[in-house]
Amino acid sequence: MRWGYWMPVFGGWLRNIADEGMEASWDYVRRLAQTSETIGYDLSLIAELNLNDIKGIDAPALDAWSTAAALAAVTSRLELMVAVRPNFHQPALFAKQAANIDQISGGRLSLNVVSSWWADEARQYGLQFDQHDDRYARTAEWLTVVGGLWREERFSYQGAFYQTDAAICQPKPVKVPMIYAGGESEAAKTLITERCDAYVMHGDPAAAVRDKIADMAARRAKTGRPPMVHGMAAYAIVRDSEAEARAELARITDMGGTPPAGFANFDQWLSGTQLERELKIQEYSVSNRGLRPGLIGTPEQLRERIAEYEYAGLDLLLLQMSPQAEEMERFASQVIGPMRAAA
Numbered sequence: 001m002r003w004g005y006w007m008p009v010f011g012g013w014l015r016n017i018a019d020e021g022m023e024a025s026w027d028y029v030r031r032l033a034q035t036s037e038t039i040g041y042d043l044s045l046i047a048e049l050n051l052n053d054i055k056g057i058d059a060p061a062l063d064a065w066s067t068a069a070a071l072a073a074v075t076s077r078l079e080l081m082v083a084v085r086p087n088f089h090q091p092a093l094f095a096k097q098a099a100n101i102d103q104i105s106g107g108r109l110s111l112n113v114v115s116s117w118w119a120d121e122a123r124q125y126g127l128q129f130d131q132h133d134d135r136y137a138r139t140a141e142w143l144t145v146v147g148g149l150w151r152e153e154r155f156s157y158q159g160a161f162y163q164t165d166a167a168i169c170q171p172k173p174v175k176v177p178m179i180y181a182g183g184e185s186e187a188a189k190t191l192i193t194e195r196c197d198a199y200v201m202h203g204d205p206a207a208a209v210r211d212k213i214a215d216m217a218a219r220r221a222k223t224g225r226p227p228m229v230h231g232m233a234a235y236a237i238v239r240d241s242e243a244e245a246r247a248e249l250a251r252i253t254d255m256g257g258t259p260p261a262g263f264a265n266f267d268q269w270l271s272g273t274q275l276e277r278e279l280k281i282q283e284y285s286v287s288n289r290g291l292r293p294g295l296i297g298t299p300e301q302l303r304e305r306i307a308e309y310e311y312a313g314l315d316l317l318l319l320q321m322s323p324q325a326e327e328m329e330r331f332a333s334q335v336i337g338p339m340r341a342a343a
Contacts, residue, residue: 010059014054018055021323024059034075046068049118072104077108105174109173115139145157149168149169203290204289209312213313232318236319
């Protein structure tokens, strides 16, 4: 198992807790990244939204790509998986930007390609917002242009969305960045199995994840490409007793009265996706269906639960915790360390 975490660029992960003690600031993410690579974490996912989907759209949200460039310069081992939305980035210019960040990091950049769901955000910033399947058609062309510029000395392309004429990208990446992507529609699964290196899932029980991995592995085998990496998002609560862990779960999912600002986009998020199961609004208090994996309990319980995911074929966990710095240190000492020692 590889151990990753979401960089808290939105100031936290809990939609109904206003202050989680981790501000959306450069100082916080710098310290978190530098600490994380010394205590056992392999990777950080840096999400890309210009509006804050967790704390409400008026709250601060760090820019993903300038943050990634800065973190590349102050870390030495951590893989930086940075989210990118094709409709927000012209691909030829992006290819050069990303190649430069990969050079700064010494080859530690990877991409999490996200086909946008938030129509209001795109409208506010004056950007194109495609309908669902068109988003994946755009993404396919975007990947062709970016990959072509990374691999070829000059790259020309004529497509429905993008065109280049003998474009140059120098210097090239130290190595071609790994491409992660997620999605549950047929369009998404087809694109991922044909064009990407890794499939990243929202949180789900181990049995459901096992079936998804088997399905994607079978699809991938038909393409003749090497097997994919499989990752999953999860929210973790580790405590000395199960009762303490359950008390924390109750605290973070208590809806109280009027839903807070972070819930304003719930209906739009659902309408912009094609989920395989109905999402309960209580689960939305934590992003990315992070509560479904059930990583809540004592260190022994979490280690047993994660072992089930390893047996199901999962390669990577992308963890959210609150407050991130303190909980990541606890998780590293009580879960990651013992599991690595026992491997």
